[in-house]
Structures are given as structure tokens and as C-alpha cells.
Amino acid sequence: MxxxxxxxxxxxxxxxxxxxxxxxxxxxxxxxxxxCCKPGGFHIDPVRPVExxxxxxxxxxxxxxxxxxxxxxxxxLDMMRLRYGENFAGTTxxxxxxxxxxxxxxxVRFHPAGHVLGSAQIAVTCKDTxxxxxxxxKDAPDPTCTPFELVPCDVFITEATFGLPVFRHGDAGDxxxxxxxxxxxxxxxxxxVGAYSLGKAQxxxxxxxxxGYDAPIYLHGAMEKITEYYQSRGIDLGELRxxxxxxxxxxxxxxxxxxxxxxxDLWTRRFPDPVTAFASGWMRVRARARQRGVELPLVISDHxxxxxxxxxxxxxxxxEIWVTHGQEDALVHWCKSQGLRAQPLDLxxxxxxxxxxxxxxxxxxx
Amino acid sequence: xxxFAELLDRLAYEPGRNNKLRLITGYFREVGDPDRGYAxxxxxxxxxxxxxxxxxxxxxxxxxxxxxxxxxxxxxxxDLSETVALMWPKRVPSHDESFPxxxxxxxxxxxxxxxxxxxxxxxSATTDRNSASDRGTAPTVPSPLVGEGQGGxxxxxxxGDALHPSNHNTPPPPTLTEVVTTLRTLGKTELPKQLERWxxxxxxxxxxxxxxxxxxxxxxxxxxxxxxxxxxxxxxKDPHDIELIWPGLSPPYLDLFAWLEGRAxxxxxxxxxxxxxxxxxxxxxDADFAALDAADYVAEWKWDGIxxxxxxxRDDRGHVTxxxxxxxxxxxxxxxxxxxxxxxxxxxxxxxxxxxREGRVQxxxxxxxxxxxxxxxxxxxxxxxxxxxxxxxxxDDANDLRELPFAERRERLETFIRKLDDPRIDLSPTVPFAxxxxxxxxxxxxxxxxxxxxADAVEGVMLKRRDAPYLPGRPKGQWWKWKRDPHIVDAxxxxxxxxxxxxxxxxxxxxxxxxxxGDGGDELVPVGKAYFGFTDEELxxxxxxxxxxxxxxxxxxxxxxxxxxxxLVLEVAFEGLQRSPRHKSGVAMRFPRxxxxxxxxxxxxxxxxxxxxxxxxxxxxxxxxxxxQG
Numbered sequence: 001m002x003x004x005x006x007x008x009x010x011x012x013x014x015x016x017x018x019x020x021x022x023x024x025x026x027x028x029x030x031x032x033x034x035x036c037c038k039p040g041g042f043h044i045d046p047v048r049p050v051e052x053x054x055x056x057x058x059x060x061x062x063x064x065x066x067x068x069x070x071x072x073x074x075x076x077l078d079m080m081r082l083r084y085g086e087n088f089a090g091t092t093x094x095x096x097x098x099x100x101x102x103x104x105x106x107x108v109r110f111h112p113a114g115h116v117l118g119s120a121q122i123a124v125t126c127k128d129t130x131x132x133x134x135x136x137x138k139d140a141p142d143p144t145c146t147p148f149e150l151v152p153c154d155v156f157i158t159e160a161t162f163g164l165p166v167f168r169h170g171d172a173g174d175x176x177x178x179x180x181x182x183x184x185x186x187x188x189x190x191x192x193v194g195a196y197s198l199g200k201a202q203x204x205x206x207x208x209x210x211x212g213y214d215a216p217i218y219l220h221g222a223m224e225k226i227t228e229y230y231q232s233r234g235i236d237l238g239e240l241r242x243x244x245x246x247x248x249x250x251x252x253x254x255x256x257x258x259x260x261x262x263x264x265d266l267w268t269r270r271f272p273d274p275v276t277a278f279a280s281g282w283m284r285v286r287a288r289a290r291q292r293g294v295e296l297p298l299v300i301s302d303h304x305x306x307x308x309x310x311x312x313x314x315x316x317x318x319x320e321i322w323v324t325h326g327q328e329d330a331l332v333h334w335c336k337s338q339g340l341r342a343q344p345l346d347l348x349x350x351x352x353x354x355x356x357x358x359x360x361x362x363x364x365x366x
Numbered sequence: 367x368x369x370f371a372e373l374l375d376r377l378a379y380e381p382g383r384n385n386k387l388r389l390i391t392g393y394f395r396e397v398g399d400p401d402r403g404y405a406x407x408x409x410x411x412x413x414x415x416x417x418x419x420x421x422x423x424x425x426x427x428x429x430x431x432x433x434x435x436x437x438x439x440x441x442x443x444x445d446l447s448e449t450v451a452l453m454w455p456k457r458v459p460s461h462d463e464s465f466p467x468x469x470x471x472x473x474x475x476x477x478x479x480x481x482x483x484x485x486x487x488x489x490s491a492t493t494d495r496n497s498a499s500d501r502g503t504a505p506t507v508p509s510p511l512v513g514e515g516q517g518g519x520x521x522x523x524x525x526g527d528a529l530h531p532s533n534h535n536t537p538p539p540p541t542l543t544e545v546v547t548t549l550r551t552l553g554k555t556e557l558p559k560q561l562e563r564w565x566x567x568x569x570x571x572x573x574x575x576x577x578x579x580x581x582x583x584x585x586x587x588x589x590x591x592x593x594x595x596x597x598x599x600x601x602x603k604d605p606h607d608i609e610l611i612w613p614g615l616s617p618p619y620l621d622l623f624a625w626l627e628g629r630a631x632x633x634x635x636x637x638x639x640x641x642x643x644x645x646x647x648x649x650x651x652d653a654d655f656a657a658l659d660a661a662d663y664v665a666e667w668k669w670d671g672i673x674x675x676x677x678x679x680r681d682d683r684g685h686v687t688x689x690x691x692x693x694x695x696x697x698x699x700x701x702x703x704x705x706x707x708x709x710x711x712x713x714x715x716x717x718x719x720x721x722x723r724e725g726r727v728q729x730x731x732x733x734x735x736x737x738x739x740x741x742x743x744x745x746x747x748x749x750x751x752x753x754x755x756x757x758x759x760x761x762d763d764a765n766d767l768r769e770l771p772f773a774e775r776r777e778r779l780e781t782f783i784r785k786l787d788d789p790r791i792d793l794s795p796t797v798p799f800a801x802x803x804x805x806x807x808x809x810x811x812x813x814x815x816x817x818x819x820x821a822d823a824v825e826g827v828m829l830k831r832r833d834a835p836y837l838p839g840r841p842k843g844q845w846w847k848w849k850r851d852p853h854i855v856d857a858x859x860x861x862x863x864x865x866x867x868x869x870x871x872x873x874x875x876x877x878x879x880x881x882x883x884g885d886g887g888d889e890l891v892p893v894g895k896a897y898f899g900f901t902d903e904e905l906x907x908x909x910x911x912x913x914x915x916x917x918x919x920x921x922x923x924x925x926x927x928x929x930x931x932x933x934l935v936l937e938v939a940f941e942g943l944q945r946s947p948r949h950k951s952g953v954a955m956r957f958p959r960x961x962x963x964x965x966x967x968x969x970x971x972x973x974x975x976x977x978x979x980x981x982x983x984x985x986x987x988x989x990x991x992x993x994x995q996g
Binding site: 287297330 | 376378379380381385388389392431432434435436438439442443444445448449452453455569570864871921922
């Protein structure tokens with residue numbers, strides 16, 4: 001079903017065509033190392049080290065170490081520094097939302113993607129053709145990052161993590177209420193919430209605070225640094241405590257956030273009869289939650305749901321849609337049924353960050 | 367309906383019994399009459415209406431969605447009700463049609479995050495569009511048509527969201543009461559339209575629960591007993607008390623809840639054939655015999671069937687009503703209509719439900735074909751003739767015999783059965799013995815000690831004190847069960863899976879196998895799965911072994927090393943063996959549990975499949991059934 005795009009590769013090699021008329025695939029083209037912008041001389045979210053990288057957001061499948069020069073928002077650069085150390089790239093350049101930079105023959109402009117703190121869509125304009133590479137995005141509110149901004153364009157590159165009509169995420173606030181109701185019902189048990197360390201965890205904490213929960217929230221060691229960074233950017237998360245060293249009995253009735261992989265491992269033995277929750281868009285599908293042994297699925301996603309994807313695609317006004325990682329088939333089918341040109345871009349190396357987060361070693365004390 | 371759906375949803379994920387109870391009790395406390403009563407009825411299987419067929423659900427979704435998108439979604443989700451519940455697109459009302467004279471509905475400004483987002487979306491869309499045209503990069507195609515239902519552009523989505531109940535023009539979602547009472551009276555032709563309306567009104571969880579309810583497939587792992595226990599907890603009552611009055615109650619159980627909440631007297635069970643709480647036995651240990659005098663006890667065979675209470679009584683007009691109860695008091699009469707005509711004498715028999723063919727008791731595996739059947743076909747009744755083997759009499763006509771000593775009840779029982787004179791009901795014989803040694807010998811050889819050809823269906827002996835009254839529960843020293851020794855095999859641990867709840871971080875579910883000859887020499891073939899029988903200390907040891915000897919991981923399942931010289935041998939005890947076409951090994955164990963860890967034994971010395979096959983007796987009836995069904 002999901003054929004590769006040899007047609008595009010073939011046309012790209014025809015440089016004469018590139019000189020005369022600017023077709024979208026002359027501006028951006030999927031290659032092994034990522035989305036390549038030949039006229040601009042850079043790659044977007046490259047999965048291999050390249051000379052010049054333009055990066056949408058800080059998740060590890062999009063932001064990797066070892067590039068020559070990196071252009072990204074200040075937050076994304078900071079997150080890369082936190083994860084990879086000071087020397088994660090040769091040189092770096094920060095760019096603000098709305099700011100435009102000329103790179104080679106193209107101009108590049110960053111717009112908020114609403115995915116996580118610092119996440120951006122990248123609008124690449126060459127002559128009169130505008131392509132928006134949206135990276136990962138969501139059109140739902142998130143108290144921890146700048147809201148998604150709709151960018152009209154000719155070609156819209158969209159993710160499709162939740163690209164099936166069964167994925168319709170409700171109000172995240174309702175999911176947090178579910179969690180709080182469970183905490184009230186089981187005051188002698190600990191509640192362990194699996195959430196991706198970058199973005200999801202901080203959003204869940206912020207939502208808990210919005211819902212009026214003002215008790216200290218406990219953190220798995222792997223979340224401390226990034227959460228402190230969020231706080232340093234002025235995001236109010238209330239009182240947070242490391243869970244390490246806290247007595248088992250003292251954790252009754254509390255909420256702890258941990259990376260998803262930790263919620264099913266030895267690490268959970270320090271908690272009194274834990275209720276295992278998991279905050280993810282995948283939790284919409286019951287079998288998926290059960291496979292993971294989740295007792296309290298919380299449908300909270302940092303990606304656009306089906307309605308969000310289709311609404312966004314339509315609203316950009318783009319006549320051509322390129323669909324990257326996720327459930328490409330359904331979204332491509334939908335675009336075509338709406339009279340839009342659409343095709344999957346078979347980019348390798350991007351996945352759902354929740355699924356790809358490296359499990360902790362068994363005996364890790366984190 | 368949405369609140370009930372929320373409960374079902376949560377129960378479906380909750381593995382712990384006590385936590386399930388708390389969730390259900392919490393629901394009963396929070397939700398008023400009559401909704402909670404219908405919820406109790408749904409959980410106890412006491413609701414009756416014609417169920418909707420899956421084909422009807424498919425037709426409904428086909429009329430609303432793109433077939434390609436439905437196909438991809440169904441493939442992904444794997445469950446029809448859930449797929450439909452998740453992707454059900456709400457109908458976008460045409461304004462002039464539904465609300466003549468009204469302005470088009472606006473999203474409610476009070477609706478939390480969503481509303482703000484919509485507002486922002488619209489403004490940002492407008493401004494950006496303007497600035498885009500200023501820049502001269504006009505979109506190459508116009509926006510696709512809006513209002514197409516699923517994902518039809520921004521305006522479409524807004525209109526869809528405007529269907530939220532907070533809007534004045536949308537009916538509120540149906541209550542559970544409304545759904546149940548409507549379904550009872552609804553004609554077949556009206557069902558699709560009605561379902562469609564409800565699906566439009568409910569949220570996702572509500573739609574899921576509705577579809578589960580109307581297709582008759584709740585399957586959330588809640589027994590009727592558990593639901594009644596949760597209700598009892600509401601008023602701090604004994605669940606047994608509910609069982610006693612249950613047959614006289616009907617949904618929505620207003621009188622029951624009134625009593626549980628202390629607002630009314632206990633409802634009187636006017637049922638002519640009520641359930642009586644059963645008396646249970648303790649397992650006897652070798653050391654117990656020293657303190658017991660053989661002369662004080664009567665012994666019977668312990669049959670490997672289903673403990674039941676068969677009750678018949680006269681109603682106000684003198685008609686005899688008959689009911690069959692499980693040991694927990696669930697009414698199972700509907701599953702055994704063939705036994706009802708035999709229960710024509712008023713009285714209450716305590717006995718064992720068995721399948722008899724040509725006078726011979728069949729194994730539990732055969733009986734199993736008759737259990738948990740929704741529909742009892744004439745074919746099933748003919749091929750699996752049901753039988754009641756009586757061992758106690760709790761009531762004789764209007765007389766309550768429970769205060770009488772066992773020996774006296776036994777005499778009354780013998781007279782009762784003689785008088786009944788029915789081929790479907792007979793007496794469980796006593797096993798004569800003079801000393802514990804004699805009984806030991808009888809237990810070791812039931813065939814030679816009077817059980818004859820039925821010996822295969824004997825799973826041990828029961829000891830009952832001659833002077834014991836019939837006491838509910840498990841009173842000490844009155845009744846003992848002395849089970850036959852279980853079968854034992856040595857098997858090799860092959861896969862381990864994480865448990866749930868308190869065990870969620872432990873590998874506590876084990877799949878084990880025995881050796882058999884494969885294409886490339888001897889190989890292990892899985893023969894069963896066990897998740898108890900070991901001590902907490904042993905669980906820690908196995909867990910450590912699993913973590914250190916994992917060869918592959920598949921989600922929550924780990925492949926554990928199992929080679930002739932590397933691996934862990936588990937001594938597995940089980941009660942019986944059954945042919946099973948569903949298992950690769952062709953056999954399935956009954957009640958398997960880990961009895962010992964054999965760290966000392968190399969896997970190559972574990973048992974072989976041939977050993978298990980020898981234990982299997984040819985049971986042609988089962989093979990026939992397997993063939994007929996599959």
C-alpha cells in the first residue's frame with residue numbers, strides 16, 4: 001500500500017527542470033537522512049549528521065546530535081543541550097516564532113506548532129511557492145507551550161501519528177479529572193502516571209494544577225532535569241518533589257509521573273499498590289491500553305487527532321499534502337477524497353516518542 | 367448512560383476484585399434510582415431485550431463513514447463496537463431544517479479549552495489568510511467542502527462540536543433507564559433509527575457501552591455475585607442476604623436500594639423457591655485425622671461436577687415453581703430447562719449437577735459443554751443429558767430441615783428421592799468404612815469401593831459429621847473434603863508475562879511446556895499456563911530468573927531460555943486433562959498450578975508429551991463437539 005516515491009527522486013535529478021519552474025519537490029525532497037532542501041542547503045530534522053540542520057522540536061527522533069550547524073528555537077536548542085551536552089552541534093543559531101531567515105535561495109520562517117515547548121512548524125518559501133513542514137503538532141490547547149498557528153501554504157507536510165478516524169481526543173482536562181477521581185477513590189494507593197518526559201509530563205502537571213490539585217507531585221529521576229527547565233522558562237508547575245528516597249507509606253494517595261517504560265518495572269515496587277495510569281493518545285484504543293497493563297488510561301495527546309489533522313490540512317488551503325510518519329494510508333485517502341493531491345513521504349526514523357523511549361535498565365535507581 | 371459507561375470502562379481495566387467492588391459500590395452510592403437499579407440488572411445479567419446483531423451495527427456505520435476509512439480503522443482496533451464508538455461521526459444538522467428562524471448555532475463560550483481553541487482557530491485562520499493574500503501566496507486550491515461529517519474542514523468541525531449537550535438545540539444523552547426501557551418495547555424495525563439517535567447523543571464511552579449493551583456482549587469480567595456483593599456493601603450488609611431475597615426482586619430494585627440505604631424494611635422474598643446459603647467443607651490435612659473418630663462421620667464420593675441447589679415450591683395458587691441455583695445463589699435454571707420437569711416435588715435438594723450417558727457419569731470436561739450457555743439447543747440437551755445427584759435435603763415441602771442432624775436429613779433425602787422416582791435425579795451413595803485405613807483404601811480405588819464405572823468422575827471423598835446441622839458458610843469440623851491427589855508433571859518454563867495490580871511489576875504468569883519430537887529433534891511444546899501455587903518468596907526467585915534469562919521480549923511477554931541444559935523446571939499440579947484442538951500440544955490442563963520449583967532438575971529431564979497423552983482417555987463425545995463447532 002505504502003509505496004515509496006521513486007517518481008520524486010527521479011524528477012529531482014533533472015536539474016534543468018529545477019532551474020525553470022519551481023515545483024515543490026525541487027524545494028524539499030525526502031532523502032535517507034531526512035527532508036532535504038537543496039536550494040537552501042539544509043535538512044529538516046535529519047536523522048543522520050548533516051552540515052546544516054533545521055530542527056522543529058526537541059524530541060529525540062527529530063533533534064539529534066552531531067550536526068554541523070543547527071537552526072532551531074531557543075527552547076529546542078536548550079533541550080538538545082540538556083540531553084546531549086554542550087557540544088551537541090558545531091554551531092547553533094536561535095530563531096523566534098515569526099522570524100524569517102534567508103538560507104540560500106529560500107527563506108525560512110518558524111511558526112508555533114503547539115506540540116511541546118519550543119516546537120515549530122517550518123515554512124520554506126522559494127520564489128512564490130510555500131511549503132510548511134509542520135513536524136509534530138497539535139491544535140489542542142496546552143498550558144505549557146505556544147498555541148499552534150495555522151500557516152496558509154501551497155504544500156503542507158503533516159504527520160499522521162493519529163491518522164485514523166478512531167483517534168479523536170477529548171478535552172484533556174476531563175482526563176485529568178478522571179485521574180483525580182481515582183486518587184479520591186483509592187486514597188491508600190499510589191497513582192503512577194506514565195508520561196513522556198519531554199512535554200507530556202509537564203502538560204499533565206500543568207493540567208493537574210489547572211484542575212485545582214495543589215499537593216506536591218512526585219517525579220521519577222529521569223524527568224527532573226527537563227521539568228526544571230520548563231519551570232525556568234516561567235511555566236508554573238507548583239511544588240514538585242523527587243520520588244527517590246521517599247518512604248513507601250508516604251506515597252499513598254500521591255501522584256507520581258514517570259517515563260512510560262518505568263511504570264511496568266521493578267521501580268514500581270517502591271509504591272503502595274500502585275494504580276498504573278498512562279497519558280497518551282494511544283489510550284483511546286482499549287486493546288492498546290490493556291496490552292500495556294494500564295489500569296487507568298488517560299487520553300492526553302501532544303499530537304493532533306483525526307479531526308485536528310483533517311481540519312488543519314483543509315484550513316491551510318494547501319492543494320498538495322505530503323504525509324509523514326504514522327497512519328499515512330488513511331490520511332492520504334481522506335485528502336484525495338477531498339480533491340487534494342496527497343502522497344505518503346516515506347521518511348524513516350521518526351516514530352511515536354512514547355513507543356520509542358528507551359526502557360530503563362531493570363535495576364536502575366532513577 | 368454516560369456515567370454507567372464510565373463505570374464499565376473503568377471496570378474493564380481494573381484487575382483487582384476489591385477495587386472492582388469499590389468502583390461498583392461507589393457508583394451505586396453516587397447514582398440515584400432507577401438508573402443504578404438498571405445498572406445492577408445489567409451487571410447481573412437480569413436485563414432482557416432482543417439483542418442487536420453486529421450486521422445492524424455495520425450498516426449504521428456504513429451509512430455514515432467512508433468504507434476505506436472504516437476498514438482501516440476496524441483493522442487497527444479489532445473490535446466492532448469499539449471501532450464504531452470511536453469513529454461515529456455526529457450528524458451535522460442542516461440549519462434551516464432543524465431550527466427554522468434560529469441563527470446558526472455558535473459554539474458555547476463557556477465550554478472550557480475547546481471553546482477558546484475554536485475561537486482562536488477562527489481568528490488565526492482569518493488573519494493568516496488575509497496576510498497570505500497580502501504576500502501574494504494564495505492557496506492553490508479552494509478549501510475542500512465543509513460540513514461533510516468527518517473531518518470536513520474547520521467550519522464542519524465547529525458545527526459538529528456545536529452538537530454538544532450544552533447547546534440549547536440538542537437533546538441530552540439518554541439515561542440508562544431510558545435505554546433499557548426503550549429497548550424492551552422497541553420493535554425490530556425501529557431499532558436502527560433509535561440506535562442512531564442515541565449514538566449521536568452519547569460520548570465515545572457512552573457509545574461503546576451502548577453497543578456492548580445492545581449486542582449483549584458486556585464481557586467485562588464481573589460476575590453477578592460480585593455486583594450483588596458491591597450492592598450489599600452500600601448498606602454494610604451480607605451479600606448472602608441479598609442472594610436470599612434476590613429471586614423475589616426485579617429491576618430497577620427500588621425496594622432493595624431502599625433497604626440498603628436504611629430507608630425501608632428488608633424486602634420479603636415471596637419467591638416460592640428461594641435459595642438457601644450453602645454449607646461448605648474444609649480441606650482435610652493428614653494431621654486432622656488423629657483428632658477425628660471415624661464413627662462420627664459419613665463418607666460420600668466427591669463428584670467432579672457442579673454444586674447446585676434444586677428448589678421447588680408452591681406459589682399462592684398452588685402451582686409448583688422450580689429453580690436451580692449455583693452455590694453462590696445465581697439462578698441458573700435457564701441453562702438447564704431439561705431438569706426442571708423433574709423438580710416436581712416441593713423441597714430443596716443439595717446436590718451435584720452431572721452429565722450422564724447410559725447411566726455413566728461423564729467427566730467434567732463433558733459437563734463443561736453445558737455451562738455458560740445463553741442458548742440451550744435441543745441438540746445440546748440430547749447430547750449432554752443433565753442429571754442431578756442428590757446428597758442433602760434442606761427442605762421437604764414446607765418444612766425447613768436445616769436444623770436437623772445430617773444423618774436424619776439423609777434419611778429424609780432417601781425417602782424424598784424414592785418418592786420422586788425420576789431417572790434424572792438419584793442419590794449419591796455413601797461409602798461404607800470402619801476405619802480411616804479403610805477409607806484411605808476406598809479413596810485410592812473408588813471403582814473397587816462402590817463407584818464402579820463412575821470412578822473417573824470421583825475427585826475424592828466427602829466426610830460429614832452425622833450430627834451436623836446444615837450451616838451456611840464453612841463451619842469448622844463439620845464437613846471435610848479429602849481430594850484425590852492431583853496429577854503432577856515436570857514442565858519447562860517457556861514464557862513469562864507480567865501480572866496485574868500488586869503483581870504488575872512481577873513476571874507472575876507462566877507458560878510451560880513438555881518435550882515432544884519435532885522436525886529437528888526434541889522440542890518443547892507449550893501445554894499450559896499457571897499464575898499461582900507458588901509462595902511470595904518463590905515468585906521473587908522466578909521473577910529474578912525470568913529477568914536474567916530473557917531471550918526475547920514481546921510487549922509484556924518475555925521468552926525465557928528453555929534449552930535441554932538451560933532453563934527452569936516447574937513441577938505443575940493439575941486436576942484433569944482435556945483434548946484441545948486450540949492448543950498446539952492438543953491437550954489442555956484443568957486447574958494447573960505451580961507446586962514446586964525444580965532448580966535441581968535440568969530441563970532435558972522434564973516430562974514428555976507422551977506422558978500426558980497416556981493420561982488422556984479417549985473421549986469421543988468431545989471430539990465430536992469440537993468438530994461440530996469448528
